[in-house]
Amino acid sequence: MTAAISGKPIKKQGDNLEVPNQPIIPFIEGDGTGPDIWNASQRVLDAAVEKAYDGERRIEWKEVLAGEKSFNATGSWLPDETLDAFRTYLVGIKGPLTTPVGGGIRSLNVALRQILDLYVCLRPVQYFQGVPTPVREPEKTDMVIFRENTEDIYAGIEFQAGSEDCQKFSKIFSETFPDLWKKVRFPNSVGIGIKPVSKEGTTRLVHAAIQYAIDNNRSSVTLVHKGNIMKFTEGAFRDWGYECARDQFGATELDGGPWCQIPAGKPGAGIIIKDVIADAMLQQILTRPADYDVIATLNLNGDYISDALAACVGGIGIAPGGNINYQTGHAIFEATHGTAPKYAGQDKVNPGSVILSGEMMFRYLGWTEAADLIIRGLNGAISAKTVTYDFERLMDGATLLKCSEFGDAVIKHMA
Ligand SMILES: NC(=O)C1=CN([C@@H]2O[C@H](COP(=O)(O)OP(=O)(O)OC[C@H]3O[C@@H](n4cnc5c(N)ncnc54)[C@H](OP(=O)(O)O)[C@@H]3O)[C@@H](O)[C@H]2O)C=CC1
Numbered sequence: 001m002t003a004a005i006s007g008k009p010i011k012k013q014g015d016n017l018e019v020p021n022q023p024i025i026p027f028i029e030g031d032g033t034g035p036d037i038w039n040a041s042q043r044v045l046d047a048a049v050e051k052a053y054d055g056e057r058r059i060e061w062k063e064v065l066a067g068e069k070s071f072n073a074t075g076s077w078l079p080d081e082t083l084d085a086f087r088t089y090l091v092g093i094k095g096p097l098t099t100p101v102g103g104g105i106r107s108l109n110v111a112l113r114q115i116l117d118l119y120v121c122l123r124p125v126q127y128f129q130g131v132p133t134p135v136r137e138p139e140k141t142d143m144v145i146f147r148e149n150t151e152d153i154y155a156g157i158e159f160q161a162g163s164e165d166c167q168k169f170s171k172i173f174s175e176t177f178p179d180l181w182k183k184v185r186f187p188n189s190v191g192i193g194i195k196p197v198s199k200e201g202t203t204r205l206v207h208a209a210i211q212y213a214i215d216n217n218r219s220s221v222t223l224v225h226k227g228n229i230m231k232f233t234e235g236a237f238r239d240w241g242y243e244c245a246r247d248q249f250g251a252t253e254l255d256g257g258p259w260c261q262i263p264a265g266k267p268g269a270g271i272i273i274k275d276v277i278a279d280a281m282l283q284q285i286l287t288r289p290a291d292y293d294v295i296a297t298l299n300l301n302g303d304y305i306s307d308a309l310a311a312c313v314g315g316i317g318i319a320p321g322g323n324i325n326y327q328t329g330h331a332i333f334e335a336t337h338g339t340a341p342k343y344a345g346q347d348k349v350n351p352g353s354v355i356l357s358g359e360m361m362f363r364y365l366g367w368t369e370a371a372d373l374i375i376r377g378l379n380g381a382i383s384a385k386t387v388t389y390d391f392e393r394l395m396d397g398a399t400l401l402k403c404s405e406f407g408d409a410v411i412k413h414m415a
């Protein structure tokens with residue numbers, strides 16, 4: 001019998017990840033429903049690896065703390081050890097973390113993305129046969145969202161109304177830009193937020209989206225923005241996006257532009273790069289979903305679009321994601337949904353989003369056999385109509401399963 005090999009970190013070598021047979025993968029359990037979901041998901045991920053590689057590969061899970069569990073244990077919401085672990089081990093996975101509305105701590109989820117510079121929030125949206133949805137032809141929704149993850153109004157640069165800082169900022173602003181300050185309707189009670197959008201931030205996001213479209217034979221990349229109103233942030237995002245397509249992928253303008261296409265003879269020939277204003281896009285995902293494929297958008301738009309698209313294919317119980325820096329290789333996979341606090345501790349909610357986030361993580365590591373088994377297991381459990389409450393309440397003749405039981409059903413259907 002060979003001695004057990006201890007886990008090793010995943011490393012980035014040139015353009016590729018070097019993945020040992022026993023990678024150490026840090027995970028955050030999450031707040032609210034996080035522990036229930038994580039317990040079910042971890043078992044599914046381990047079962048997929050065991051079945052795919054017959055014991056030759058295994059994940060060495062390393063729990064790291066963040067959120068309420070961390071605060072109760074250490075007094076810190078996001079300890080340095082947690083950040084160090086994600087830096088060292090390169091790839092991790094997390095459950096949802098609570099962010100209070102209004103006051104209180106700022107988002108730990110956003111902090112992780114910003115501190116580790118995970119500039120892409122990648123959220124694929126596809127339909128699984130048999131999932132109940134509110135739309136008539138859910139299979140037409142097959143999109144991949146590239147949401148910019150480090151900038152925009154989401155970055156948390158805000159001044160609270162009435163605070164000393166807000167007064168300081170208002171003074172500088174009103175003295176420097178008196179004409180613009182006149183646009184502030186109620187200057188004495190205003191709270192102010194800042195929306196940074198840069199060329200570098202936009203270009204790296206759009207580059208990743210176009211590269212993904214090339215690597216995955218997708219037909220178009222749509223830049224989604226509100227550039228008619230926010231001209232120098234969202235409008236600039238559109239212009240820099242097209243510039244990236246032209247300068248870095250050789251795209252040429254169609255009918256005088258601004259839409260463009262990668263020409264014959266270049267990688268990704270035929271891919272169209274186009275744009276749409278965000279409000280129009282949000283109605284067209286219902287009326288013309290087949291027109292959209294890869295989506296590249298800003299942080300807040302991407303947040304809204306993610307939940308809206310997830311609803312089209314059955315809701316955020318089955319909406320995975322990954323936060324990725326394609327240059328350093330760092331990545332943290334996580335569901336689109338939040339902590340769903342009203343269901344905490346009830347072993348009730350759908351673990352599908354975290355399970356599918358694990359599936360994305362396996363593909364990112366090149367463990368496609370394990371990823372394929374997860375898809376098979378999930379399809380099997382849904383076809384058998386053995387599902388959690390969110391699907392069961394909309395499905396005729398379905399069997400209601402707990403969160404943990406749904407995990408078991410996915411494992412059973414991997415066979
Ligand atoms: N990345 C992260 O960690 C994220 C964290 N959050 C945080 O989560 C907290 C709660 O946010 P909230 O706005 O309520 O949004 P949530 O996504 O947590 O929940 C909203 C609703 O979505 C449905 N839902 C969510 N998760 C599941 C699941 N696993 N299975 C089935 N249905 C699900 C439920 O719908 P129904 O009521 O119909 O059953 C739930 O009431 C906030 O503090 C927020 O900041 C939010 C998003 C992402």
Ligand SMILES: O=C(O)CCC(=O)C(=O)O
Pocket residue numbers: 097098099107108109110303306336
């Ligand atoms: O960080 C949060 O609490 C919410 C984030 C969120 O909704 C998202 O990233 O989709």
Ligand SMILES: [Mg+2]
Pocket residue numbers: 303304306307336
């Ligand atoms: Mg969200």
